[in-house]
Amino acid sequence: MDELVTLNRRELLKTATGLLTGWVVAGSPLALIAPARTWAVDLITLTSSEGATLMSLARTIAPHDQLDNAAYALVIQAIDSDAAKNAGTHKMIQEGLAALRADFPATSETERVAAVKEIESSAFFQTMRLKTLQVLYSSPIAYAHFGYEGEAFSKGGYLFRGFNDLRWLPEVPVEDSGPLPEGA
Amino acid sequence: MARIDFQDESAVVIIGSGAGGGTLAHELTTRGIKAVVLEAGKRQSKASFSQVPGAAFLQLTWLDPRTQSGDWGVAKNFPTLPVWHCKTVGGTTVHWTAATPRFEPWELRARTTYGNIPGTSLIDWPISYDELKTYYLLAERRLGVTRRNGVPGLPASNNFKVMYAGAKKLGYKRVHTGHLAINSRPFDGRASCIQQGFCVQGCKMGAKWSTLYTSIPRAEATGNLDLRIECTATRIEHRADGRVNAVIYRDTQGREQRQRARVVCVAGNGIETPRLLLLSDSSKFPHGLANAAGQVGRNYCHQIIGFVWGIFDKPVSSWRGATLAGVVEDEVKNDPSRGFVGGYRMELCTLDLPTFPLVGLPYGWGRDFASILENYRNMAGMLMNGEDMPRAENRITLNHDVKDSFGLPVANVHVDEHPNDQAMRKHAQTQMSRMYEAVGANRVVLGPVTPATHNTCSARMSADPREGVANAWGQTHDIKNLFISDGSALCTAGSANPTLTIVALALRQAEYISREMRAHRV
Numbered sequence: 177m178d179e180l181v182t183l184n185r186r187e188l189l190k191t192a193t194g195l196l197t198g199w200v201v202a203g204s205p206l207a208l209i210a211p212a213r214t215w216a217v218d219l220i221t222l223t224s225s226e227g228a229t230l231m232s233l234a235r236t237i238a239p240h241d242q243l244d245n246a247a248y249a250l251v252i253q254a255i256d257s258d259a260a261k262n263a264g265t266h267k268m269i270q271e272g273l274a275a276l277r278a279d280f281p282a283t284s285e286t287e288r289v290a291a292v293k294e295i296e297s298s299a300f301f302q303t304m305r306l307k308t309l310q311v312l313y314s315s316p317i318a319y320a321h322f323g324y325e326g327e328a329f330s331k332g333g334y335l336f337r338g339f340n341d342l343r344w345l346p347e348v349p350v351e352d353s354g355p356l357p358e359g360a
Numbered sequence: 361m362a363r364i365d366f367q368d369e370s371a372v373v374i375i376g377s378g379a380g381g382g383t384l385a386h387e388l389t390t391r392g393i394k395a396v397v398l399e400a401g402k403r404q405s406k407a408s409f410s411q412v413p414g415a416a417f418l419q420l421t422w423l424d425p426r427t428q429s430g431d432w433g434v435a436k437n438f439p440t441l442p443v444w445h446c447k448t449v450g451g452t453t454v455h456w457t458a459a460t461p462r463f464e465p466w467e468l469r470a471r472t473t474y475g476n477i478p479g480t481s482l483i484d485w486p487i488s489y490d491e492l493k494t495y496y497l498l499a500e501r502r503l504g505v506t507r508r509n510g511v512p513g514l515p516a517s518n519n520f521k522v523m524y525a526g527a528k529k530l531g532y533k534r535v536h537t538g539h540l541a542i543n544s545r546p547f548d549g550r551a552s553c554i555q556q557g558f559c560v561q562g563c564k565m566g567a568k569w570s571t572l573y574t575s576i577p578r579a580e581a582t583g584n585l586d587l588r589i590e591c592t593a594t595r596i597e598h599r600a601d602g603r604v605n606a607v608i609y610r611d612t613q614g615r616e617q618r619q620r621a622r623v624v625c626v627a628g629n630g631i632e633t634p635r636l637l638l639l640s641d642s643s644k645f646p647h648g649l650a651n652a653a654g655q656v657g658r659n660y661c662h663q664i665i666g667f668v669w670g671i672f673d674k675p676v677s678s679w680r681g682a683t684l685a686g687v688v689e690d691e692v693k694n695d696p697s698r699g700f701v702g703g704y705r706m707e708l709c710t711l712d713l714p715t716f717p718l719v720g721l722p723y724g725w726g727r728d729f730a731s732i733l734e735n736y737r738n739m740a741g742m743l744m745n746g747e748d749m750p751r752a753e754n755r756i757t758l759n760h761d762v763k764d765s766f767g768l769p770v771a772n773v774h775v776d777e778h779p780n781d782q783a784m785r786k787h788a789q790t791q792m793s794r795m796y797e798a799v800g801a802n803r804v805v806l807g808p809v810t811p812a813t814h815n816t817c818s819a820r821m822s823a824d825p826r827e828g829v830a831n832a833w834g835q836t837h838d839i840k841n842l843f844i845s846d847g848s849a850l851c852t853a854g855s856a857n858p859t860l861t862i863v864a865l866a867l868r869q870a871e872y873i874s875r876e877m878r879a880h881r882v
Contacts, residue, residue: 237725238717240734289726305725313733314414314714323737324679324713327411329564333554334680342518344674345525345799352524352536354506354513354544357552 194219194227196252198245205320206244217249221260222269227252229273232281234308236288240321247317254311255304265303272300364396364586366619371396371586372873373607373621375593375636378451379862380846381627382571382579387870389584393877396619397576397585398609400592400628401448406573409562413714416561420455422447425770426631427759432775433809437723442773443662444811445629449589450572452629452813453859457559457684458541458568459707459745460505460860462496465489466694467703467747467854473694474701479778480749481659485851486823486832495864503541503569503863504548512544513537514553517681520708522670522740526795527688527706534689538707541569541859542682548574557710559683591617594766596624596640596649596842604649604842610766623873623882627846627866630660630815634756634848635771637819637829650819650836650844653826657756660775661817661853664746664785667709667720667807670796671735678710678741686742691791692855700783703855704746706792711741722808732805740796743807744788745814747855749778756818773812814858819848833872834865841882845869 196217200210219227234248259266275295280288295301312318319326328334335357364371371394374381385397401422410416421444428435428442435442446452466473468485485492500508507513514537516524527535542559543552553567566573579585588611595608597618604624611617626633634657638648648656686708693703711720713736720741721732732739754776758769793804821844822828825837834849836842845866847858854861876882 238733239727239730285727292725308725309717310414310714313717319713322713322733323675323677325677326712327558327561328554328556328680329411329558333556333565335553335555337680338677339517339555339557339681340515340521342521342674342676345521348516348521348524348537352513353516353520354537356515357545 192218192220194222194224196224196227196231196249198249200246201244204242204244206246206317209316209320215246215249217253219252219256221266222252222256226269226273227256229276229280230255230304232288233292233304234312236285236292237305237308238312239285243321244317247312247315247321250315251308251311255307258307268300268303272298272304361580362394362584362586364394366617368394369605369620370394370622372623372625373398373619374625374627374845375607376451376627376629376846377449377571377576377587378446378627378629378846379453379571379859380866381625382450382453382575383863383866384625384627384845384870385585386575386579387867388874389579389582391870391874392584393874394584395579395586396621397587398591398593398607399449399587399589401446401589403449403589404454404562404572406562406564406566409564411558411561411564413561413712420446420448420562422629424764425762426773427762427770428773428775430754430775432777434775434811437808438811441811443631443815444813445815449576449587450570453570454562454572455560456859457709459684459687459857460500460503460539460541461687461705461856463489463492463854463856463861464692464703467852467856468492470852477701477749477780479751481752481827482750483820483822483827483851486821492864495868496860498867499860499863503860504543505860506538506540506542506544507536508539511547514540514542514544514682514685517555517685518676519678519681519710519740520686522672522676522799523686523688523708523742523795526799529798530791530795532688532690536687537685538687540682540685542685543567553682555681557679557681557683592766593628593636594639594768596636598642598644598649598839602644602839604839623841623843623877625843625845629846630818630848631756631771631773633844633846634818635758638758639768650829650838650842652838653828655820655827655829657818658752658754659750659817659820660754660756660773660815661748661750661850662775662812663814663853664704664748664781664788665743665810665813666785666789667741667743667810668789668792668796669720669732669805669807670740670801671732671803671805672738672740672801675737676740677737678739679712683710684708691788698787700780700787702747702780702784704744704784704788705855706742706788707745709741709743719810720807721805742792744785744792745855745857746784746788747853748781750817750852751776751778814847814853816847816850816853816858819844820851821849822851834869835872843869843873
């Protein structure tokens with residue numbers, strides 16, 4: 177849950193320029209694993225407004241309506257971190273954002289998709305797309321949402337945890353598979 | 361472990377510690393031959409393998425820069441990563457998925473079987489199946505391959521149940537949980553598989569065979585192995601008479617070192633092996649070592665590999681269980697009436713959630729793209745593994761415009777797909793789609809052409825010295841004490857995943873090298 181801890185590190189980062197915040201929705205997968213009822217992500221280079229527009233862009237790239245905003249905030253945090261390390265990246269993001277209309281987050285999804293298609297070939301969009309795919313599906317929040325259980329070594333593998341629990345198709349004859357290890 | 365002096369002229373220097381190099385090191389040191397293994401990567405262990413997919417990728421993968429060209433899909437989809445293999449002790453046996461089928465007898469006679477296919481550089485292997493079979497049997501015993509020698513198969517996972525049901529609906533007969541170098545029961549001091557599904561991140565149980573925790577420590581225990589980690593070979597040197605006599609490398613601190621050698625065996629995977637030969641050019645060998653016929657780097661094969669995903673109404677949880685434990689072998693045949701020569705396997709596969717959108721899906725974004733991810737839990741997966749056609753111009757060359765951290769030109773990988781490759785891919789994707797549709801898939805998604813993992817044939821064996829780099833023992837045609845000891849030596853790609861054949865050839869080569877050394881011929 178390291179990512180979730182960083183969501184609540186605001187007090188440690190006095191140099192923040194922007195902030196993304198949200199409520200943990202009761203009953204959501206995030207609520208089961210979140211350490212607090214609210215979350216906040218500090219931005220060290222981007223402004224709150226820039227962060228909000230990038231959040232909206234990430235949601236346009238990978239729209240999962242029931243996936244908490246906190247998962248998307250981690251994408252923006254990663255991009256902010258890249259921008260802090262590289263002035264060229266920062267400039268590319270600012271120029272990319274300038275090419276989008278100011279009320280981009282407030283427009284309909286249809287309008288946002290149309291706007292993105294206009295800039296699809298840009299380095300800005302391609303960077304955003306790759307970063308979104310790299311970060312969005314890697315967090316515990318995403319694992320919980322998509323039902324992915326991750327590594328199993330620490331829990332003894334899936335041998336006793338459902339690797340063969342599918343029941344809506346016939347079982348495979350033993351001659352084409354193999355015996356379960358003793359105890360399984 | 362031995363410490364072999366830089367000036368010691370008696371040792372065999374092996375470059376690389378994977379399926380080829382690691383196996384060879386074990387075989388030679390067991391026979392009392394001193395060996396220095398130069399491994400560019402770090403040494404991990406079952407304990408140190410990361411279980412975070414992104415971090416595991418960075419921990420194990422060869423990430424030094426390469427370039428690529430040609431019309432293959434990788435150039436468009438993954439411009440900075442043409443190939444995906446390991447840089448670590450144990451080489452690519454650390455992240456492999458442990459499928460260990462054999463080549464078919466007719467696949468070894470590729471040129472004869474397929475005929476004169478325009479635009480290819482097909483040859484027959486200089487080794488008969490009967491001869492190779494002896495070493496397949498030995499390799500299968502060493503690796504504990506399932507469904508061979510009385511070793512049980514792995515049990516069926518959820519993902520395999522879907523594959524099996526679909527394959528049976530289509531009338532396929534040769535469908536089972538596969539020949540795998542994964543323990544279905546404890547064997548050789550290693551535990552049995554607990555179905556983690558993290559084969560590619562390095563098996564923390566050690567149930568999957570790797571030279572990292574079998575051949576390498578056993579070679580060290582002989583007292584004859586000097587394993588040097590984070591040591592990158594940059595050049596092979598030779599005497600005036602053309603025999604190689606030393607390997608130049610950069611050590612952990614980046615210092616240049618020179619190790620003298622009686623014999624040099626190159627096993628750096630299908631990209632770095634030809635690159636090193638090309639980097640070793642001299643006034644005597646102006647086009648690089650073992651390259652009198654101009655064959656070094658040519659005929660590069662990578663096999664036609666492509667994912668197919670089936671999305672169902674009900675959960676599959678495909679990530680649970682050994683990644684590649686399932687195969688359909690009925691299309692491993694040469695039946696030109698399908699519109700192509702050569703065969704392909706359909707193998708069970710899946711990707712963890714973080715990797716799936718990056719590698720498993722074609723370029724995309726938006727609602728449709730996201731809807732596939734929404735169904736991740738209900739998704740089954742498999743991939744094709746088929747023979748690609750060797751072509752003289754599909755080759756590894758030096759790109760003098762891009763340099764690595766030592767200032768040396770990087771490898772460029774050039775691939776133009778042959779029409780046969782494309783016809784085979786289309787046929788396989790159709791068959792795999794039909795399998796999923798036959799058991800009720802709502803949607804079938806075809807994956808992109810991904811970075812190549814089976815890098816072979818780029819310094820191939822050949823009966824005719826004009827058609828390849830090495831003879832039937834991997835001994836280069838031009839230089840008697842220089843050997844090709846990895847997948848680069850394969851003559852054609854076949855439809856079998858290459859590792860078992862690489863191990864079998866290394867076992868055979870070790871016998872030859874020790875015999876030749878005893879007879880003072882090398």
